[in-house]
Amino acid sequence: MVAIISAKERICFIMxxxxxxxxxxxxIALGLSAIVATSLCxxxxxxxxxxxxxxxxxxxxxxxxxFDKRPxxxxxxxxxxxxxxxxxxxxxxxxxxxxxxxxxxVTEVQPGIVLGIVTDxxxxxxxxxxxxxxxxxxxxxxxxxxESGKPIDEEPEKIKSTFVECPFLxxxxxxxxxxxxxxxxxxxxxxxxxxxxxQQHLSMRSLDFYADAGxxxxxxxxxxxxxxxxRCDFGLTNVYDPNASEDIEDLPxxxxxxxxxxxxxxxxxxxx
Numbered sequence: 001m002v003a004i005i006s007a008k009e010r011i012c013f014i015m016x017x018x019x020x021x022x023x024x025x026x027x028i029a030l031g032l033s034a035i036v037a038t039s040l041c042x043x044x045x046x047x048x049x050x051x052x053x054x055x056x057x058x059x060x061x062x063x064x065x066x067f068d069k070r071p072x073x074x075x076x077x078x079x080x081x082x083x084x085x086x087x088x089x090x091x092x093x094x095x096x097x098x099x100x101x102x103x104x105x106v107t108e109v110q111p112g113i114v115l116g117i118v119t120d121x122x123x124x125x126x127x128x129x130x131x132x133x134x135x136x137x138x139x140x141x142x143x144x145x146x147e148s149g150k151p152i153d154e155e156p157e158k159i160k161s162t163f164v165e166c167p168f169l170x171x172x173x174x175x176x177x178x179x180x181x182x183x184x185x186x187x188x189x190x191x192x193x194x195x196x197x198x199q200q201h202l203s204m205r206s207l208d209f210y211a212d213a214g215x216x217x218x219x220x221x222x223x224x225x226x227x228x229x230x231r232c233d234f235g236l237t238n239v240y241d242p243n244a245s246e247d248i249e250d251l252p253x254x255x256x257x258x259x260x261x262x263x264x265x266x267x268x269x270x271x272x
Contacts, residue, residue, distance in 0.1 A: 060178065062176070062178050062179055062220065063179050063220040063221060063222055064220045064221075064224075064225060067220065067225060068122070068125075068173075068176070069122075070122065071121070071122050072119070072120065072121050072122070073120050073272055074117070074118060074119055074120070074272070075117075075118035075120070075224075075225075075270055075271050075272030076115075076116065076117055076118060076270075076271055077114065077115070077116045077117070077118055077132060077134065077268050077269065077270050077271070078113075078114070078115060078268075078269050078271075079113075079114040079229075079266050079267055079268030079269055080111050080112065080113060080114065080266065080267050081111065081112045081113070081114050081136055081138055081264055081265060081266040081267075082109050082110075082111055082112070082138070082264075082265045082266075083109075083112060083138035083139065083140045083161060083262070083263070083264060084106055084109065084140065084262070084263040084264075084265070085106050085140055085142065085260050085261065085262060085263065086235075086260070086261040086262075086263060087104050087105060087106065087142075087257065087259075087260060088257070088258040088259040088260070088261075089101075089102075089103045089104060089256060089257060089258065090255060090256060090257065090258045091103070092255050092256070094251075094252075094255050096248075096251040096252045096255060097251075097252040097255060097256070098252075100146050100147055101146070101147050101256070102144050102145070102146060102152060102252060102253070102255075102256035103144070103145050103146075103147075103256065104142050104143070104144050104145075104157075104253075104256055104257055105142070105143055105145065106140055106141065106142060106143075107141050107142075107143045107156055108141040108156065109140075109141075110138070110139045110140075110141070111138075112136060112137045112138030112139065113136065113137050114134060114135075114136040114266055114268060115134050115135055115136070116132050116133060116134020116135070116165075117132070117133055117134060118130065118132055118270055118272055119131045119132075120171075120272065126172055126173050126174070126175075127170065127171070127172055127173075128170070128171040128173070129168075129169075129170060129171075130167070130168075130169045130170075130171055130185075130187075131166065131167070131168060131169075132165075132166065132167040132169065133165070133166045134165055134166075135162070135163065135164055135165070136161075136162075136163045136165060136191075137161070137162055137163075138160075138161050138163075138264075139158060139159065139160045139161065140159045140161070141156040141157065141158055141159070142156055142157040142159060142202070143156040143157070144156075144157070144253060144256060157201060157202055157253075159202070159204065160195050161193050161195050162193065162194040162195050163191045163192065163193055163194070164191070164192045164194060165189055165190065165191040165192075166189065166190060167187060167188075167189040167212060168187050168188055168189070169185050169186065169187035169212060170185065170186055170187055171183055171184075171185045172184050172185070173218070176220075179219060179220040179221075180217060180218065180219055180220070181217070181218040181220070182215070182216070182217050182218075183215065183216055183217070183218065184213075184214070184215045185212070185213070185214045185215065185216065185229065185231065186212060186213050186214075187212045188209060188210065188211060188212065189209070189210040189212050189233055190207070190208075190209050190210075191207075191208050191209075191210060191262075191264075192206055192207050193206045193207075193208075194206075201249070201250045201253040201254075202240070202250070202253060202254070202257070203240075203241045203242075204239050204240060204241060204260070205237075205238075205239045205240070205241050207237075208235050208236070208237050208239050208262055209235070209236045209237060210233035210234060210235055210236065210262070210264060211233065211234050211236060212231060212232075212233045213231070213232060214229055214230055214231030214232060214266075215229070215230060216228055216229030216230065216231075216268075217229075224271055224272060225270075225271075225272045226269065226270070226271060227269070227270035227272065228267075228268075228269055228270075229266075229267070229268045229269075229270065230266070230267060231265075231266045231268060232263070232264070232265050232266075233262075233263070233264035233265075233266075234261070234262075234263055234264075235261040235262035235263060235264075236261075237261070238259040238260060238261065239260050239261070239262055240257055240258075240259055240260035242254045242257070
């Protein structure tokens with residue numbers, strides 16, 4: 001009887017322990033489920049917040065965010081230029097040129113250097129007025145040929161120029177795209193040639209005025225703004241002076257040319 005009771009008690013004891021384990025496992029499962037659900041909700045909420053933040057704010061921080069708000073700023077420029085002439089020939093046949101017309105043409109284009117200072121005035125969000133005093137160097141080679149195209153001289157006329165210049169330009173800029181900003185530019189440039197007026201057989205006027213047009217791109221770097229610009233300037237006046245020389249040897253060359261208008265092409269780098 002004692003053995004039977006002991007067996008029943010053991011069975012009841014085992015059943016009670018089993019039920020306790022089941023209850024504990026159920027509680028653990030519920031706890032794990034709650035933790036997993038909370039984690040998933042947190043991940044989902046965080047992902048939604050990050051997505052909303054990426055939409056609301058731009059990617060990255062632009063350099064020099066207040067640069068374009070300054071009413072005036074300064075800098076310097078360095079560039080390269082090419083000088084050219086638009087030649088208007090007369091086609092005259094005279095006693096001095098042996099009864100055969102002479103024609104002049106520009107050959108052997110040689111690059112020069114541009115140096116200057118930048119003064120920039122802000123007019124509004126997209127418009128600036130710029131004054132760029134500086135100096136530039138260049139050379140044009142003018143070759144004279146006869147009616148058959150044969151060169152008259154072995155060497156061309158080497159017309160060297162040292163310009164003191166001061167471009168007055170209006171700069172219209174597009175809206176800034178992070179750290180770049182395209183723009184167009186236009187204006188007027190007076191140039192005074194410090195080189196001697198008489199260059200071999202030809203004489204040039206020292207003062208000329210140019211109409212300017214160009215385009216470029218602003219790059220906003222960490223500590224300064226770098227601008228790269230292509231600009232072309234077209235001379236407005238006739239720089240050729242046919243009456244400056246009275247030398248009889250110069251007459252055939254002077255009679256060949258009616259007008260000379262300067263052209264200036266430049267690649268300029270601005271550091272502001």
